[in-house]
Amino acid sequence: MNTSSFDPKQFRQALGAFTTGVTIVTTRGPDNLDYGLTANSFNSVSIDPPMVLWSINKDSSSAKAFTKGSHFAVHILSTDQESLSNRFAKSSVDKFAELKLQRGPNDIPLLDGCSARFQCKTTYQYEGGDHIILVGEVLAFDHFDKAPLVFHSGSYRRLVSPTSLGKESVIYGENWLGFLLGRAYYQLQLPIRKQLKDLGMQDRDFELLGILSFSEGSTLEELNQLFDFTGKALLSEQLMLWIQKGLLILNEQRLQFTDQGRQLAIQWLAFAKAAEMQALESLSYEEAQQLKLLIGRIIQFTGTDLPTYWRKENIWQDNNIWQQADAILTTG
Ligand SMILES: Cc1cc2nc3c(=O)[nH]c(=O)nc-3n(C[C@H](O)[C@H](O)[C@H](O)COP(=O)(O)O)c2cc1C
Known part of the structure; x- marks a missing residue:
């Protein structure tokens, strides 16, 4: 099959059938500035040792900060963080303005209000076409009692819990x-x-x-x-x-x-x-x-x-x- 004839839009739409959560991945760049972007390429890799991965577009303005940085934090967004997700999905805004931040290893910025948070040390990087796959070892994590934001076919969604429906x-x-x-x-x-x-x-x-x-x-x-x-x-x-x-x-x-x-x-x-x-x-x-x-x-x-x-x-x-x-x- 000649894959170069794929229509990129149709390919993207087909990939969108895979329903994911939404994350914001943050880091502290070598220039001592905070970087972050919305990403749904996140996934778990290994339980022991604890590892996760995600991928960043090489054209992303924060790509360098992540590939040169030693650590990153992944925030799994909650349902009420849709606007934050939109903020971090744009290049040219001061994404961290007025956000309450904590700091992790190597000063990486940590955000509040998410469903879960993983502080990672960047352990491997792989070429992945127009993306770079970043694998991180999880050094610490938090899990909060908040419903996650969902992404499907290019739109944000929310979960309706079957257990709560059952109870009613x-x-x-x-x-x-x-x-x-x-x-x-x-x-x-x-x-x-x-x-x-x-x-x-x-x-x-x-x-x-x-x-x-x-x-x-x-x-x-x-x-x-x-x-x-x-x-x-x-x-x-x-x-x-x-x-x-x-x-x-x-x-x-x-x-x-x-x-x-x-x-x-x-x-x-x-x-x-x-x-x-x-x-x-x-x-x-x-x-x-x-x-x-x-x-x-x-x-x-x-x-x-x-x-x-x-x-x-x-x-x-x-x-x-x-x-x-x-x-x-x-x-x-
Ligand atoms: C739901 C969603 C998921 C996204 N997932 C990724 C991703 O996994 N990797 C990526 O590089 N960009 C992803 N993006 C796009 C980036 O968030 C977007 O290009 C952002 O502007 C990059 O910021 P930067 O240019 O400041 O680095 C996603 C956007 C949205 C809305």
């Missing part, structure tokens, strides 16, 4: 999707409910607001149909109260926000968005997108028999004040 599935009630979604929804609303109380509003006002936020301009009958689907009745007294407070008006049989009502609604929705952002801090951006995508799929699959007025394409249109709430939130 024992208690069926707690693992029922409806319960999980309901509980997440309830807890997501807690900060908003507090804000509502401070504004003198009640929980059911938020429900009305939620439905009006994508159905403003509906007739009373249409609004009733939307409520009907939630299993709760729309209380006419509640609507009357909103009208009396100057938040809603009936205009040619259609319900519309007054300016005051719209401002209040947008403010509440901004609270809701803020609560969402806070809740999503527990997930990476990618996980949050996946979660929404998967829930969206369930909504689509279970909603095929829904009445037309409940279908997204019919209700999620121009009369939607969520975008205005977004604008408020992003401009502060």
